[in-house]
Amino acid sequence: MDGGLRSVLRALDLLDCFLTEDELGVADIARRLGVAKSTAHRLLTTLCARGFAEQNPQTGHYRLGFHLYELGQLAVSRTDLHQAALPLLEELRERTGCTIHLAVPDGPEIIYLERLHSLRGMRLFHGVSRRLPAHCTSSGKVIAAFDPAVARARAAAGFTRLTSRSIPDAARFDRELAKVRRVGYAVNSDEAKHGLTSVAAPVRDHTGRARAAISLVGPTAEVLGSVERHARLAGAAAHRLSRILCL
Numbered sequence: 001m002d003g004g005l006r007s008v009l010r011a012l013d014l015l016d017c018f019l020t021e022d023e024l025g026v027a028d029i030a031r032r033l034g035v036a037k038s039t040a041h042r043l044l045t046t047l048c049a050r051g052f053a054e055q056n057p058q059t060g061h062y063r064l065g066f067h068l069y070e071l072g073q074l075a076v077s078r079t080d081l082h083q084a085a086l087p088l089l090e091e092l093r094e095r096t097g098c099t100i101h102l103a104v105p106d107g108p109e110i111i112y113l114e115r116l117h118s119l120r121g122m123r124l125f126h127g128v129s130r131r132l133p134a135h136c137t138s139s140g141k142v143i144a145a146f147d148p149a150v151a152r153a154r155a156a157a158g159f160t161r162l163t164s165r166s167i168p169d170a171a172r173f174d175r176e177l178a179k180v181r182r183v184g185y186a187v188n189s190d191e192a193k194h195g196l197t198s199v200a201a202p203v204r205d206h207t208g209r210a211r212a213a214i215s216l217v218g219p220t221a222e223v224l225g226s227v228e229r230h231a232r233l234a235g236a237a238a239h240r241l242s243r244i245l246c247l
Helices: 003-019 026-033 037-049 066-077 080-096 138-145 148-157 170-183 220-224 227-244
Strands: 053-055 062-064 099-106 109-116 131-133 186-189 196-204 210-219
Touching: 003 026, 003 037, 003 062, 026 037, 037 053, 066 080, 080 099, 080 109, 080 210, 080 227, 099 138, 099 196, 109 138, 138 148, 138 170, 138 186, 138 196, 138 210, 148 170, 196 220, 196 227, 210 220, 210 227, 220 227
Parallel strands: none
Antiparallel strands: 053 062, 099 109, 099 210, 109 131, 186 196, 196 210
């Protein structure tokens, strides 16, 4: 591997350091990358020059830059899936008053391509990542139930618990997926964050494989009181999205 490619890979690894941290100092980044502080500083200087990172003038630490947000928004907005789904997600939010998610799998995890907040949802979702372990979310469960590759990836990665209600092991995960396949939707109650419950339906292609999921999320007491209604609404939206995309 030549020096130029090594530097690119280190820069990408540096950006990944911020997946779990809002800000990091040079020493923190150097330790995580296993490089000298001078190397970490040069990488940060280059990333800051291009807007991929920025330095907080108050703390002296570094954080992600807005250019990454700009590129990320463009990447999502230009996908056929997002363009077709957005009107359906807006309609679902209006009908339910819930926060609405559009999720896709990425190995053993799911990524929320879209999160349409309800008014109260902005407060409830403070600190909730857009990338979560599949077994801790209704979207992840419903995708894994109808895509064996996702289920295998999650089992291989293990079962990190985000709360005391998270699925703890493979046996429990398998039972949950069997239930999802039987009823056609997934429920996640306090498993990613205490106080939040979600109901998800799969966006399936012509082979039956789940390519994405649509979920409704809200306070646990409210969502659990109308699970079947939420499941019907999410399922109808997911089915319409599959037909629009000709999956």
